[in-house]
Amino acid sequence: MNDKQPLPNPPWLLLIHQLPSKPAYLRVKVWRRLQGIGAVAVKSTVYALPATAETREDFAWLLKEIVEGGGEAMVCEARLIDGLSDDQVRALFDTARDDDYEAIANEARALTATLDVAASGEEKTEARAQVRRLRKRLADIAAIDFFGATGRLAAEGAITELEGLLVVDVDTDAAEPEAVPAIEDLKGRVWVTRKGVHIDRIACSWLIRRFIDPDAVIRFVPGKDYVPEPGELRFDMFEGEFTHEGDRCSFEVLLTRAGLDDPALRAIGEIVHDIDLKDGKFGREEAAGIAHLIAGIAVAHADDEERIAQGEPVLDNLYQYFHKTRRGRAGMDP
Template sequence: MLLIPQLPAKPANLRVRVWRRLQAIGAAPLKNAVHALPARDGTRTLFEDLRAEIIVGGGEALILQARFVQGMTDAELRAVFDAARDADYEELAREALTVAEAEYVAAVEVRRLRKRLDDISSIDFFGAHGRQATDSAIARVEGRVGQHPDVTGPGAPALTFTDLKSRIWTTRRHVHVDRIASAWLIRRFIDPDATFKFVDGKGYVPDPGELRFDMADAEFTHEGERCTFETLVYRTGLDGDHALIALAEIVHDLDIADDKFGRAETAGIAALINGLCAGTDDDGERIAQGSGALDGFYAHFTKRRRI
């Protein structure tokens, strides 16, 4: 099936819009602005929709059903389609491998890459060979989700609530949402007499009796897709508190950045945390200010169960 457009000089952006639509629907360019699609269910509609857009823009377009007699074989035309999709797959595979080498990979990255792969596959009319390598590259990204050299660790040892009292709790400097919320949780629900210590994360050797959180090899840190706040809530048996679960969902989305829970309050808490962090570099002050705000949010969720 062929589309033969005739575009006016103006509007100037019509040519760009038509070119982008042809790319998006997977049309193969032939000679003199002629583009081809395989004659299948749905492809005619793609050309008809584009023709309507061209006419609205002041142009004209013909749609033809045709077959080659000389100059190009069906196999050669198929190779044009396959080459275009292989180029798309190769570009996506390179992007996926770059993501896989990042310091931290959020689940949202996998969804984005999978969405792009689905888009390419939808216009891969003849099954180009490049898909397999792209699948492997994205699988590599999936294997990295939730891993972070600054926070990934073996998880908490067998500790009772008594073991968690009057301890020094150590974490990385420059605290942000997960560490601020975790410090609030520790002092309010786990260890009211907690002392916080801020260190460089990499290569830190703890003193005897310290408990580390949200850092490499910590007793409490990211586990799977859970952020440190979630790990603390579940490891200490606080997951029966619906208000803490609501806060855990918000902290997760802000820290992991995967929009897993999508609570309406998330943007407001993000703005608050970003604002107080912009106002001071002192980690203790960040925790103090953040704790006051989290007390208020906890009271809010205690009185209002999520519907």
């Protein structure tokens, strides 16, 4: 048993790579992938991410692509001793996300400036489509906003102003096509999600087996290029049947679309949201503690079923707490 106290600073993941001069498209591809997963450059060929189960998976996929493209790469876990400090690296992430948020806000403001009360129905229909696209971009950026950059507030405000001009409730608009299936229709199905489960997928798996189908079969597959079998239901996967929509995490989407109107489950959904999206939307005071518990489970257990098995008691206890105390918002009676 290791009795040493953990070091106070959180570890970082570093991708160190070298790309061949040809083909040229590989450099563009790798750069775009780095942007997509939210990595920042700390040196010219060294990119950093905070060390989590999900970021390890992101770098693992990218390393594979680099090597298959003829390059060289390695991923290591590091603690900063000298030179850059943890705060300086966090600032790099915040600056990158603030730039992303500013671009979204500017686009929303530009669209707002082109519209007026007399805009035609066709113009407003096109603008509504752009609002949905901006909301999707905002959710994508929020998912890689690891430290809560302040620019999100301005982007949210600009989009909300645009929505008000269009007299469109994006949440309602997005929910219109969501036909709520009967619980019976979700039983006896094979559920599929990405390997390397973390908070959102652990919570979804718990929700499925506790409240939808106790005998549900859950399969864990590569998140990239997976082709679903007929009848499978995918969750927390790209183009999945139950996945992130707007600024809602997969647990929230599954909860709503399964018709589970339970205040205790909604409270858990807020905690999962705050941990998964890192946007502080609900300000749940329990989020930090649960995040550390789940991170500990992920570090201690590589097997996905074991992670879910270890996470279930945590969520069971949370549910019983919210159910018996009838507490909705953290620390407040309804």
